[in-house]
Amino acid sequence: MNRRIVAAPLTADAFAPFGDVLEVAGEADRIINQGQCGRYHDRAGLDFSDGRAGISLFNANPRSLPYRLDMVECHPDGSQAFIPMTQHSFLVIVAPDVDARPGKPLAFVTAPGQAVNYHRGTWHGVLTPLHAPGLFAVVDRIGEGANLEEVWFEEPYEVVAG
Secondary structure (H helix, E strand, O other), rough: OOOOOEEEEEEEEOOOOEEEEOOOOOOOOOOEOOOOOEEEOOOOOOEEOOOEEEEEEEEOOOOOOOOEEEEEEEOOOEEEEEEEOOOOOOOEEEOOEEOOOOOOOOOEOOOOOOOOOHHHHHEEEEEEEEEOOOOEEEEEEEEEOOEEEEEEEEEEEEEEEE
């Protein structure tokens, strides 16, 4: 099996099986605030089996490419949105579900201003900013019970720039 993953630019079409790309693209859905603000309305589907939506702040250490991918995780009870609080790119890693295990991962590099919302149960890499500061707002499920599954690869992947 090829253990190298080439990171591609993040697009809504390529990412659709795994979640939503949040970005300002095209015309605003509504103009609000006395005509001074475009609202790009309802761009991500929050999905929780129970609990409630919460907003947390994450401050992650930046990484660089090539990146060693040795683990992915999923959250079976809720979607999870990562919204950067800077205009820097970050690395997004996802994997298709194959019989309740991650298949071969895919990697994307966001453009400045893009955010992602992982669908509930999507296998994904950990938060991987490519620049400091790695400050993100995260919208995810707050509730009782374990909502984290991790799978460690026997042999890691290497993610390289596209």
